[in-house]
Amino acid sequence: MSNKEKNNLDISINKSSSAPLYIQVEKKLRALIKSSEIKKLKTPITEKYLENQFDVSRNTIRRAISGLTEDGLIISRRSKGISLLDNASKILSESASGLSMTEVAIKKGQVPSAKLLVAKEVYPSKKVSKALGIAEKEKVFYCRRLRLIDEHPIYIVGFYLPMKIVPGISADVFSETGPNQSIHYILEKLYDIKIARSLETIEARSISEEDAKLLKIPEGTAVIFKSDIIFSTLSEIIGCDEITTTGNYKITGRIIKERL
Secondary structure (H helix, E strand, C coil): CCHHHHCCCCCCCCCCCCCCHHHHHHHHHHHHHHCCHHHHCCCCCCHHHHHHHHCCCHHHHHHHHHHHHHCCCEEEECCCEEEECCCHHHHHHCCCCCCCHHHHHHHCCCCEEEEEEEEEEECCCHHHHHHHCCCCCCCEEEEEEEEEECCEEEEEEEEEEECCCCCCCCHHHCCCCCHHHCHHHHHHHHHCCCEEEEEEEEEEEECCHHHHHHHCCCCCCEEEEEEEEEEECCCCEEEEEEEEECCCCCCCCCCCCCCC
């Protein structure tokens, strides 16, 4: 391998793709970290270096590496560049750390459960297709459920998964109790998809009459409405969700944003 090759990354991104550029860049960097190829570089890894390698803006690079920093894969210092942590490739080779709502509740001695409200294939709205980076003509699996702890309603979650990544999924794979109540578990065990993190948006809303009855609170109560774009360990968008909660229940753990 020549010195020139050692100073450059074997990368390419599709600027015509519907997937945001920063997500494509982050995905490429994760793959290079996992394969340890990035360690072979003989040049400092700086924002400017990555900007030139990917031919994207500095802001795109910063958004891309923020996810890597959050997951403990790199340390980014603008004056010294980016340092790859020693165990980064090992972290990416293992399943995502952190716990789902189901796992956390069980560890705390509580009994989690889920009531299925809707489960069907649908065509996504413009908002959902944009979030998932797919065309509106591509079908998604939509599932809406009421999550409970010790039979007490905690939140309502509706999630969207592109059918192309979960072929054959249906209402039958979900259970009210046990591990199959967790989409985290189903994705990992049935489809070998590991959830890493999510991009979260939070706002306050007044709850609808239907949802108020499900959560057993007065109609018009102010609730927390969250929408997440969910990423795999390779920074692929694997789904998005919408969560309605009173905010009265707190789940702790490294990965809490995929509480499905």
